[in-house]
Amino acid sequence: MRNSLADVVAAALRVLDEQGLENCSMRRVAAALDVQPSALYHHVPNKQTLLALMADEIVLGVGPRVTTVSGAGTAGDPRRLCIDLREAMLAVRDGADVVATATAFRLGRSRIENSLAQLVGSDGARTLLLYTFGHAQSTQTHRQAAALGALVDAGAAVAGPPAAAPPAAASPAADPAAGAITARADRPAVDLTVDPAVDLDASFGRGLDLILAGLAAREAAEFVTQ
Amino acid sequence: MRNSLADVVAAALRVLDEQGLENCSMRRVAAALDVQPSALYHHVPNKQTLLALMADEIVLGVGPRVTTVSGAGTAGDPRRLCIDLREAMLAVRDGADVVATATAFRLGRSRIENSLAQLVGSDGARTLLLYTFGHAQSTQTHRQAAALGALVDAGAAVAGPPAAAPPAAASPAADPAAGAITARADRPAVDLTVDPAVDLDASFGRGLDLILAGLAAREAAEFVTQ
DNA sequence: ACCTGAACACCGTTCAAGT
DNA sequence: ACCTGAACACCGTTCAAGT
Numbered sequence: 001m002r003n004s005l006a007d008v009v010a011a012a013l014r015v016l017d018e019q020g021l022e023n024c025s026m027r028r029v030a031a032a033l034d035v036q037p038s039a040l041y042h043h044v045p046n047k048q049t050l051l052a053l054m055a056d057e058i059v060l061g062v063g064p065r066v067t068t069v070s071g072a073g074t075a076g077d078p079r080r081l082c083i084d085l086r087e088a089m090l091a092v093r094d095g096a097d098v099v100a101t102a103t104a105f106r107l108g109r110s111r112i113e114n115s116l117a118q119l120v121g122s123d124g125a126r127t128l129l130l131y132t133f134g135h136a137q138s139t140q141t142h143r144q145a146a147a148l149g150a151l152v153d154a155g156a157a158v159a160g161p162p163a164a165a166p167p168a169a170a171s172p173a174a175d176p177a178a179g180a181i182t183a184r185a186d187r188p189a190v191d192l193t194v195d196p197a198v199d200l201d202a203s204f205g206r207g208l209d210l211i212l213a214g215l216a217a218r219e220a221a222e223f224v225t226q
Numbered sequence: 227m228r229n230s231l232a233d234v235v236a237a238a239l240r241v242l243d244e245q246g247l248e249n250c251s252m253r254r255v256a257a258a259l260d261v262q263p264s265a266l267y268h269h270v271p272n273k274q275t276l277l278a279l280m281a282d283e284i285v286l287g288v289g290p291r292v293t294t295v296s297g298a299g300t301a302g303d304p305r306r307l308c309i310d311l312r313e314a315m316l317a318v319r320d321g322a323d324v325v326a327t328a329t330a331f332r333l334g335r336s337r338i339e340n341s342l343a344q345l346v347g348s349d350g351a352r353t354l355l356l357y358t359f360g361h362a363q364s365t366q367t368h369r370q371a372a373a374l375g376a377l378v379d380a381g382a383a384v385a386g387p388p389a390a391a392p393p394a395a396a397s398p399a400a401d402p403a404a405g406a407i408t409a410r411a412d413r414p415a416v417d418l419t420v421d422p423a424v425d426l427d428a429s430f431g432r433g434l435d436l437i438l439a440g441l442a443a444r445e446a447a448e449f450v451t452q
Numbered sequence: 453a454c455c456t457g458a459a460c461a462c463c464g465t466t467c468a469a470g471t
Numbered sequence: 472a473c474c475t476g477a478a479c480a481c482c483g484t485t486c487a488a489g490t
Contacts (some may be wrong), residue, residue, distance in 0.1 A: 002454060038485075047483065077426025080462050100360070104367035126241045126361075127433035131353065134326070141330035198334050207353035214440030214474060230472060252464060264466075265474050273464065 003033055004045045009053045009193070013092065016054065021094035026050075055102030058095050062088050062117050071187055078119045081189075082132045085112060089136045093144075096136035124215045129205060139200040230270045235279045235369060239318065242280065245321035246370075251278075281328030283322050287433055288314050290341050304345045310340060310433055315362045319370075322362035329359070339436045350441045358430075365426040 011032040016024045026047055030037040044050045062084045064076045089095040103110045108126075118126035237258040242250045252273055256263040270276045288310045290302045315321040329336045334352075342351035 025307055027481080035454095036456055036482080038457080039486070046385040063480085100363065101233055103304055104364040105371045107364055107368045107426075115420075123429070123432045123436065126429055127357065127436050129362035130433070130438075131357040131359070132366055133364070134356035134358070137326065137363075138330040138356055138359070140334055142333045145268075145331045170315055203349070206349045207356070209356075210349065210353050210444070212440070213443045214436040215437070217439045217443040218436065221457055251462085253462085261473095262475055263464080264476080267465070302476055 003043070004040075006041045006048070007033065008040060009057055012050055012054055013057060016094060016098070017092045019093075023096055024094075027173060041096070050100045051098055052105070055099045058083065058092055058099055059088050059112060062121070069202065076115075076119050078116055078124070078128060079110070079208055081116060081119070082128050083205070085205060086132050086136045086139075087128075090140060094140065096133065096140045098134040100137055103129075108135075120212075120215055123156060124211070127211055131211060132204075135200075135204045135207060138206070142198075142200065227262065229265075229269070232277070232278075233259065234266060234269045235283055239277055240278055242320060242324070243318045245319075247323055250320075255356045277324055278328045279332070284318055284325055285311065285314050285338060287374060288338060290345070300343075302345050304342055304350070304354060305434055305438060307338070307342060307345075308354050309431075311355075311356050312362045312365075312430060316366060320366065322359065322366045326363055328360040329355075338399055346438075350437070352436070353437055357433060360435065361426075361430045368424075368426065398410070 008029065012024065012029045015028050015032050019028065026040055027037045029050075030040055033039075040050070044053070061080070065082060066076070089099050092098075103113075107113075107123075110129075113125050113129050116128055119129065121124075234255065236305075238250065238255045241254050241258050245254065251261045252266055255276075256266055259265075270279070288307070290307060292302070314324075315325050318324075329339075334348075336355075337353050339351050342354055345351075346354065364380070
């Protein structure tokens with residue numbers, strides 16, 4: 001016996017984290033295992049299935065915390081669950097895309113959506129889940145773009161009038177009016193990745209609170225109606 | 227003069243809608259224009275830029291409705307705007323993925339996020355926007371999987387014990403406990419695409435209302451605090 | 453059970469060259 | 472300005488065959 005399915009999934013996750021989703025090919029996963037590409041098809045019927053298994057692995061540790069210790073982490077906090085989910089996805093490169101896509105297939109039947117549903121009902125669960133996916137995917141894409149832009153941007157100063165929309169990655173300040181202000185300082189553009197105007201972790205928390213406030217308001221309304 | 231940039235974008239959108247994102251290759255777009263693949267690079271520096279232009283086109287008509295006619299559509303309704311945005315994305319195959327990815331690059335600077343921000347503030351805007359993206363992407367992926375599963379599923383009845391997770395598209399009822407109940411009726415599984423347990427359009431509306439309720443609650447709280 | 457080797461029908465992008 | 476033709480370094484998947 002040489003490689004197990006678990007080996008394949010683990011190798012695929014390594015490749016994903018190191019090279020990103022667009023470079024996470026069956027051929028590269030095979031290479032990481034020192035094996036021919038065709039060997040993977042003994043373990044997995046196709047790439048889509050492998051991606052689904054990777055998604056399961058990424059969110060494996062995420063679930064309701066049933067530690068009955070009184071204190072910070074109360075049992076079954078929906079806010080905590082969403083934050084944990086987001087962090088698990090952000091922990092591996094392009095993890096949000098992989099998990100969101102795989103979960104969409106089983107919409108309404110995923111383990112995490114069910115956990116959330118027990119805490120806040122099915123409408124609240126789906127809203128929280130899909131908001132979390134949307135925010136995580138945006139965060140991850142935005143950060144990668146910023147990181148890539150920071151590498152490119154010394155050479156990208158003046159390139160002539162762009163006939164249409166400029167390539168997204170090249171121009172951090174996409175607004176043409178702001179271009180003249182920001183462009184062409186001699187200092188390297190250090191703070192692109194940080195971008196204090198958009199602290200995405202804090203932004204996520206505020207959105208979460210907004211949804212939870214909506215749930216609380218609904219509960220209060222139902223109480224009055226009774 | 228033969229093809230303009232607009233021609234290229236239009237052709238790309240046609241290919242996207244007919245063949246889906248994974249088949250929307252530069253080579254196929256070129257073929258749709260009766261042109262060599264290399265010709266596209268006269269209009270566009272790379273595929274990513276083309277996708278961004280397609281995204282802009284998909285959401286072109288979406289914006290605050292400033293019709294001052296008293297009645298159904300009041301000026302600048304955030305709920306209407308999100309629904310319009312979602313419908314515009316769902317109207318073209320894989321449109322949600324394309325738009326969500328392109329918008330992530332300009333997070334905080336997109337036209338639609340700004341429109342929303344004027345109505346509900348920046349936190350509310352981002353929450354609504356990213357929830358809308360998350361829900362639309364899930365909806366679109368789920369529907370495509372269901373449609374695909376409906377084609378396959380006659381032959382997919384019994385295939386032996388799946389060592390790990392089964393390919394997502396093949397098994398509509400992923401829960402192993404539910405399998406014995408649902409599996410192997412002689413009738414064709416007609417209602418897979420409809421799936422009344424998950425009416426995703428209504429689901430989206432309820433989540434939207436939840437977020438808007440949270441915003442209203444926050445406003446009320448601030449009013450009290452003053 | 454797990455893998456090799458070869459093949460098939462594809463990709464995005466570059467570049468010299470044409471009109 | 473817009474396009475061709477050829478090339479480069481890749482894809483996912485299949486299939487007969489080996490051990």
